[in-house]
Amino acid sequence: MLATYSSLLPVLAALLNLSTTSAQQVYVLTTGTPARPQCAAASKAPATPSYKFSSFAFTQTETYRYATSIPPPATTSTYARPYTALSTLLPSMSTTTWGSWNPNDTAATDTADPYGQAAWSSLWAWANPPNFTTTGIYSTTVSPTPVPSSELVLPPADYFGPTDCYTFPPDFIFGVAGSAAQIEGAVAMEGKGPNNMDVWMRPGLSDNYVTNENYFLYKQDIERLAAMGVRYYSFSIAWSRILPFALPGTPVNQAGIDHYNDLINYTLEKGMIPTVTMLHFDTPLQFFAGNVTSRFKDPMIGFFNGGFQNATFEDAFVHYGKLLLTHYADRVPIWFTFNEPLLFSDNGASVNNVVKAHARVARFYKDVVKGTGKIGLKLHDNFGVPRDPKNPGDVAAANHFNAFHLDTFWNPLVLGKNYPEAFTMTIPDYVPLTAKDLSYMRGTCDFVAVDPYTVTVVSPPPGGIADCATNTTSPYFPYCVVQGENNTFGWNVGYRSYSYVYSTPRYLRTYINYLWNTFHVPVFITEFGFPVFAEAEKAKLADMLFDTPRSTYYLSFMTEILRAIWEDGVHVMGALAWSFADNWEFGDYNARFGMQVVQRETQTKYFKKSFFDLVAFVRDRHPNYERA
Structure with a gap:
């Protein structure tokens, strides 16, 4: 493992005739037990113990520790001019407000207005969301109340914990994440239009429209x-x-603008810093070519059709991105244009529209708005590692898999290089990039942001990668590798939870080394998290809250991040934990990634042990965090 045998890697690489970036995992035969440097003092003890009697007393008295809240800021930084100074950068736009919708709503009479209440309601009638309900607990913004100190007592510590001695750099970013479609609810209220997430409902479930009522x-x-x-x-x-x-030229929803303005301002008021993703899977339905059901068709590349391939998508996204930047860039220092776009890419046109739209929005931010923050996009890749790192075929398959997922976007947007061969040899309708395109795109990602929940064990497909890449009917197309979860000895590569998530901290360190040494810009871990197995089936709240496997996941990942920073020289700019509360995981509520339990009948939240453990781990190792 890199964490234990880093000094042997050059020798092993020479023996295997592989570069350290090609051999993703190295198994080293050892004899005896690992060194335990922390046991030096114990080694000087007598060979046999000395037994004795003493008076008995209970000694397990607990020492309580409280979470330390963020104080209100004395000053607030700005990263661009305010909207009043930037509004002239946009074409003249009208703003309006709309009401709410339900399937029996026939009250609107302004049918002559192409963007009036009747037209807005007709969008929802066309979308026809299944099992629709507006039933929720709230219909207006809830005034906050302080969290009582009784909820902020840290839980009992696990017996085995981190033994590192590192600290985070002063500028290391630590936070938590969520997405609109998974937590907001109010899907047809206060003027919101329908998107593809609003028609992605499981049969018989109506509370997906409510989610967490955020x-x-x-x-x-x-x-x-x-x-x-x-x-x-x-x-x-x-x-x-x-x-x-x-689309551009259509009215802006004033209620939406005001909502996110207030959300950003309240985040800052409470001493936190906002980071914003522009599109997290929830593409407006207008990009599905007038056919709502087309979003379910089998895409060539990703798992779902996100509508990116629509001819109007690029210009429309750029307009939307400019609107957000002019309104909010003064207070938001970090922007992500797209979340995991490959998952929702239908074909070559989809990728073309994403990379070009991102580049245009980033250029607007850097060159026109002259924002001083950072901008990028985040990718979903669960890093491909060779099933047998000593097998050249497995190593080649892992490199192919990673190039398809990562280089397809970051070659042009970070390095100014063309699409990788893994992509161009596979996708027959890819759109070639010109030298002018690449010059324009280069450097429009200030970091490489990934959501590295786990890894994928990779080996070549039957018949080889090249044959698969020319056969769109192959079961392995388009990635053209065999994706597994076991090492060469048949063991799962990490502790398994739910149906697909494994705890693989050492592979995380390998991954971020790969990213740093391939793209030469800071690495940003923008989602990582773990659903404890069968947590939704636990009968007692206390059992849900004591989520030690999730704590182990987070603390081991954070430990490997520290080791990558200090031992490998990798610039990891930050980590955002997914998610701050259990939410709708695009189908149900059973895959619980949250660090808070949500009681859905009342929308009451409860902190889990992992939340305390993760924050305490960072706080105790970060020079800019207050100590308890």
Whole structure:
């Protein structure tokens, strides 16, 4: 493992005739037990113990420790001019407000207005969301209340814990994340238009439209994060809540603009820093070519059709991105244009529209707005590692897999290089990039942001990669590798939870080394998290709250980040934990990634042990965090 045998890597690489970036994992035969440097004092003890009697007393008295809340800021930094100074950068736009919708709503009479209440309601009638309900607890913003100190007592510590001696750099970013479609609710309220997430409902479930009611509870949610000592809050903005009709030239929803203004301002008021994702899967339905059901068609590349391939998408996204930047860039220092776009890419046109739209928005931010923050996009890749690192075929398959997922976006947007061969040899309708395109795109990502939940064990497909790449009917197309979860000895590569998530901290360190040494810009871990197996089936709240496997996941990942920084020289700029509360995981509520339990009948939240453990780990090792 890199963590233990880093000094042997050059020798092993020479023996295997592989570079350290090609051999993703190295197994080293050892004899005896690992060294235990912390046991030096014990080694001087007598060979046999000395037994004795003493008076008995209970000695397990607990020492209580409280979460340290974030204090209100004395000053607030700005990263661009305010909207009043930037509004002239946009074409003249009208703003309006709309009401709410339900399937029996026939009250609107302004049918002559192409963007009136009747037209807006017709969007929802066309979308026809299944099992629709507007039933929720709240219909207006809830005033926050302080979190009582009784909720902020740290839980009993696990017996085995981190033994590192490192600290985070002063500028290391630590925070938590969520996304609009998974927490906001209020899907057809206050002028929000329909998007593809609003029609992605499981049969018989109607509470997906409610989710965590964060649209009304955002102040209380922020209050709870600040009380725990979280420094960064990462969230997404719903495109269809800002532009219900999606396209340039259509009215802006004033209620949406005001909502996110207030969300950003309250985050800052509570001493936290906001980071914003512009599109987190929830593409407005207008980009599905007038056919709502087309989003379900089998895409060539990703798992879902996100509508990116639509001919109007690029210009529309750029318009939307400019609107967000002019309104909010003064207070938001970090922007993500897209979340995991490959997952929702249908074909070559999809990727073309994403990379070009990102580059245009980033250029607007850097060259026109002259923002002083950072901008990028985040990718979903669960890093490909060779099943047998001594097998050249497995190593080649892992490199192919990673190039398809990562280089396809970051070659042009970071390095100014063309698409990788893994992509161009596979996708028949890819759109070639010109030298002018690449010059324009280069450097439009200030970092490489990934969501590295786990790894994928990779080996070549039957018949080889090249044959698969020319056969769109192959079961391994388009990635053209065999994706597994076992090492060469048949063991799972890490502790398994739910249906697909493994705890693989040492591979995380390998991954961020790969990213840093391949793209030469800072690495940003923008989502990582763990759903404890069968947590939703636990009958007692106390059992849900005591989530030691999740704590182990987070603390081991953070430990490997520290080792990558200090032992490998990797610039890791930060880590955002997914997620700050259990939410709708695109299908149900059973895959619980949250660090808070959500009681859905009342929308009450409870801090889990992992939340305390993770924040305490960072706080105790970060020079800019207050100590308990």
